Amino acid sequence: MTGDLSPIDKAKFVAAKRAVDFVEDGMRVGLGTGSTAAWMVRCLGEMVREDGLKIRGVPTSTRTAALAREVGIEVISLDEARWLDLTIDGADEFDADLNLIKGGGGALLQEKIVATASDQMIVIADVGKEVESLGAFPLPIEVIPFGWQTSKALVEDMLISMDVLGRSVTLRMNGDSPFVTDEGNHILDLHLNRIGNARQLAMVLNQVPGVVENGLFIDICDIVIVGYGDGRVETRDINEGTVETDRLDFIESENLFADLD
Numbered sequence: 001m002t003g004d005l006s007p008i009d010k011a012k013f014v015a016a017k018r019a020v021d022f023v024e025d026g027m028r029v030g031l032g033t034g035s036t037a038a039w040m041v042r043c044l045g046e047m048v049r050e051d052g053l054k055i056r057g058v059p060t061s062t063r064t065a066a067l068a069r070e071v072g073i074e075v076i077s078l079d080e081a082r083w084l085d086l087t088i089d090g091a092d093e094f095d096a097d098l099n100l101i102k103g104g105g106g107a108l109l110q111e112k113i114v115a116t117a118s119d120q121m122i123v124i125a126d127v128g129k130e131v132e133s134l135g136a137f138p139l140p141i142e143v144i145p146f147g148w149q150t151s152k153a154l155v156e157d158m159l160i161s162m163d164v165l166g167r168s169v170t171l172r173m174n175g176d177s178p179f180v181t182d183e184g185n186h187i188l189d190l191h192l193n194r195i196g197n198a199r200q201l202a203m204v205l206n207q208v209p210g211v212v213e214n215g216l217f218i219d220i221c222d223i224v225i226v227g228y229g230d231g232r233v234e235t236r237d238i239n240e241g242t243v244e245t246d247r248l249d250f251i252e253s254e255n256l257f258a259d260l261d
């Protein structure tokens with residue numbers, strides 16, 4: 001079955017597989033959203049079912065919650081957990097300082113709250129997500145539906161005043177209708193090309209009325225696990241300044257791959 005996976009999916013899988021080594025019995029674990037995080041949830045589910053791993057998971061979206069339950073992970077809310085030992089999530093881009101763009105799947109708000117409420121955040125990504133400077137991937141911001149066009153205009157003015165390159169701002173659509181997040185909000189995608197001062201932009205964006213949160217994750221991620229299509233994985237720890245290289249096999253498991261086409 002794994003022979004059918006594309007090199008990018010293999011890269012995502014090995015990053016996820018390596019990340020679950022950090023999960024220990026008794027942990028409260030933040031479960032990210034997206035295709036890479038879904039591999040991690042499947043791997044954790046297998047450990048719960050087959051090795052008796054005892055964890056409680058706090059999902060960052062309704063779709064991750066559904067998958068976690070399906071694979072046998074006990075799901076609790078963030079309010080029940082209060083604080084988490086570890087969050088594992090994907091990213092749309094990461095730079096050398098492990099700052100991130102997230103929200104390509106529209107889950108940035110819950111993802112940022114959950115990651116910030118964790119002792120440690122590990123990002124899992126295929127090597128294609130690594131960038132020198134954040135911004136080629138459109139930066140998502142979550143806005144409330146009330147007056148979203150006003151919020152969009154205010155964001156555009158703000159980008160002009162900050163002299164941020166690119167500047168086109170689009171409402172994310174789901175077919176003919178605006179995309180709606182789990183919190184009932186909309187997403188504006190900022191096509192900036194290059195962000196420059198991401199820390200400043202992250203702070204300023206959240207000052208715009210109607211903006212709930214932005215997809216810049218600054219100083220939140222501790223470790224990035226980078227997967228390659230040939231099975232190599234690099235674990236880069238920003239606090240320790242270490243890089244560990246490993247190679248994982250693509251493990252044939254009916255349970256892990258059963259729900260894939």
Ligand SMILES: O=C[C@H](O)[C@H](O)[C@H](O)COP(=O)(O)O
Pocket residue numbers: 032033034035036037089090091092101102103104105106107108111
């Ligand atoms: O809103 C979605 C999340 O931020 C995802 O973690 C991010 O978009 C990466 O997704 P994927 O692993 O599917 O590339």
